[in-house]
Amino acid sequence: MSDIVQKAELQLCQAINAAAAKAVQAGALPALPVGAFQLEVPANRANGDLSANAAMAWARELRLPPRKIAEAVQTRLDLNSTYAQRCEVAGAGFLNFYFNDAFYADILMDVRARGDDYGRSDYGKGQRILVEFVSANPTGPMHMGNARGGALGDCLAALLEAAGYAVEREFYVNDAGNQIEKFGLSLEIRYRQYFGEDIELPAECYQGADIAEHAAAFADIYGDALLRADEKERRAALVAFAMPKNIEGMRGNLEKYRIEYDTWFRESSLYANGEVERVISLLRESGNTYESEGALWFKGTDFGLEKDFVLVRSNGLPTYIVPDIAYHYNKLVTRNYDRAVNILGHDHHGYTLCLKAVLPSLGIDVSRLDIVLMQLVKFVQNGEVVRMSKRTGKSITLEDLLEQIPIDALRFIFNLREPTSQMEFDLGLALEQSSKNPVYYCQYAHARICSIFRRFAEEGVAMRACTREELARLNAPEERELIRLLASLTGEIVTAAQHYDPARITRFCMELAGLFHKFYNACRIKGEAEPLMQARLNLCAAVRDTLASLLRMFKITVPEQM
């Protein structure tokens, strides 16, 4: 919470409790109430700036009508050392408080004093969080379905940092297991086809053109020597050739998307360092596994799952979930992050239940793993749903998307809705009507403010610091609303972090820009008396800097001119 807002709420709670105590002494209340109550911002401004439901909360306990309790408290309130100028009893028994001038002035001074730091807090107390996102398979180019996860994961990481966590970003590279076998097989067949062999590419193989391109590139460099090599060796050589190119390609695309990872974690390293074997033996030791039909099963039903599931197949190979278990063991035990946050498509929810069911058997507290199940995006163009199929290779790649649509717009739009809500992305709209994009609305507000300062600079007028009394002159409704919104930022960042929901911040930006535009149309700056003009310039600077720091936090550009 912002220091000022927090202080204001604390003061009012104390004032209410003190008034209640006085009411008891005076015999207006039968006993000192102990029930908890809340202070909240009313939906309707006519009901004050902060509203307390104490009287309703105490009604049952005191066996009195809420309204009567409210009046007993209200008449005994001492607001002298608070940020409230008055309190009214309204509705069913709400105590509605109205902020005084000092509140508005102090908020603005706080915003100006803290600059880019405003809104940030130490709520997370430096806890170490590992945010894993995208983690696309290195068997081909990323498709546009990865776009939401990228924007969400990166902005969520930034949000958690702003809320005081020590965050690292990680990409999990699935460079082992079955899909790599399939990748090798696909490359091999394309390679043999390249030299004229008449063989079909099986349906279960990767059908994309990129596979054939890799095979051809390999052949152009190394020739047909591999045709005579052992099958296993041939596939390994092709994978060793193609996969690093794919990984570099992903890294490059993600950089264009302004995403940089602290770590690219290899699945293969879990086999190499023995952690895959280690978790299997730990799970055996836990007593929560059994053998059946030659396979090793985990007793999922003992942990609330519908059915048991296989850990090690009868052919001796672990299923996909085992390296993932090892990976989370690595995150939470080996590397000992306080918390792991994964962004996954909602179609993985069955898998996440399995993963969470297993962790306690490794001595890991499940609450340390949070999985954000993001709904998949439905891409629409010309009124038709654009299908994404990696197998047929006909999907739009992430690279195409990044080239067609401005990065600012992508990063903003994908964070406009909460992760769990299904969203529709109209490609045509994003392309043709990009000027109507909400991100421009925010950027425009910033550019507008910069323009104001440029004009003043041309006339030799510079902004100066204002006194509390001068800032208190900002009492137009539009000004007060703007300042109240600024006041709520710190709390909003904490709430957004708690919900893993960066959309709260993009919407905050929209609201801040909107309130600024309203202020701009309602209030003049130039031509006003010097103190008021300066106070308004301070307000403009506060909005400008807050908008800029939030957009920068999400790695969205902040133009000074549009």
Add this chain to the structure above:
RNA sequence: GCGCCCAUAGCUCAGGUGGAUAGAGCAACUGCCUUCUAAGCAGUGGGUCCGGGGUUCGAGUCCCUGUGGGCGUGCCA
């Protein structure tokens, strides 16, 4: 069949641990630029919060139930 998520204005969506007259953006219509950026602002119209029960001072929000969508439910990942 079973499990998870969802249903709010014509469209896309907000509505922290239950609070006062349910909001915003698009779209439609009407106004506002000789004065700080009109990528803006002001205003108008627009609702059975999917249906039905229940919990209580009070339900879009919580519980049950029905309907309609999305997804999952492989010794695939």
